[in-house]
Amino acid sequence: MSHHARNERHRLTELLAAAGPGAPTLCDGWTTTELAAHLVLREHRMDAAAGIRIAFLADWTAKVQERYARLPYPRLLSMFSDGPPLLSPFALPGADEAANTVEYYVHAEDVRRASPEWRTDPGDAVGAAEDVDAGLAEALWGKLSPLARLETGPTSPVGLVLRRPEGATVEAREGIPVVTVTGEPGELVLFAFGRGSHARVRAEGDARARARLAEALPLPGR
Numbered sequence: 001m002s003h004h005a006r007n008e009r010h011r012l013t014e015l016l017a018a019a020g021p022g023a024p025t026l027c028d029g030w031t032t033t034e035l036a037a038h039l040v041l042r043e044h045r046m047d048a049a050a051g052i053r054i055a056f057l058a059d060w061t062a063k064v065q066e067r068y069a070r071l072p073y074p075r076l077l078s079m080f081s082d083g084p085p086l087l088s089p090f091a092l093p094g095a096d097e098a099a100n101t102v103e104y105y106v107h108a109e110d111v112r113r114a115s116p117e118w119r120t121d122p123g124d125a126v127g128a129a130e131d132v133d134a135g136l137a138e139a140l141w142g143k144l145s146p147l148a149r150l151e152t153g154p155t156s157p158v159g160l161v162l163r164r165p166e167g168a169t170v171e172a173r174e175g176i177p178v179v180t181v182t183g184e185p186g187e188l189v190l191f192a193f194g195r196g197s198h199a200r201v202r203a204e205g206d207a208r209a210r211a212r213l214a215e216a217l218p219l220p221g222r
Helices: 003-019 032-044 046-052 055-069 073-081 095-112 134-151 185-192 207-216
Strands: 159-163 169-173 178-182 202-204
Touching: 003 032, 003 073, 003 095, 003 134, 032 055, 032 073, 032 095, 095 134, 095 185, 134 159, 134 169, 134 185, 159 185, 178 207, 202 207
Parallel strands: 159 178
Antiparallel strands: 159 169, 178 202
């Protein structure tokens, strides 16, 4: 396993353990148990993992995930923490970093930010302290452009630009009017994956365009 994916796997395992089974997450209404089962399924059952993205296989995926969710919670966490089995595609050199850095970062935040102690202040969203180290932030930024076009492009009803506080931008969708969403790389990744209501980001642009965007993609305070 490579550096960032390995670290995020460890962080996610610790967060899942601390939260305990059955705790809420930000992920599709799943509890921590269901999220842990999803993570194990992705690496251990490639026959079922396809249903994560392919609609007509989703029922089979759900059945296999339910079976994993019945396992003792510590066993699920151990299976995830140990990494992919040797015959899993995720065990190929470079695959863990390419496929899992963003996945594990987002799911770690799904657990962390579902806690009642988590607060996002929309009034000071961009100025809030960043919780991602510099190396991981750059890795997330490097993956943001194609992910933003894939995840938010088809959903956004307006032109959409994602911007770092220092000025670098990614165009998620062409169009007029344009809304610019500003935040640190990790926060923009969370926004792109539909976690904007729990992200430290700020949307700027025409008020009506911002309202249209907020109807399609969650923003802080909504």
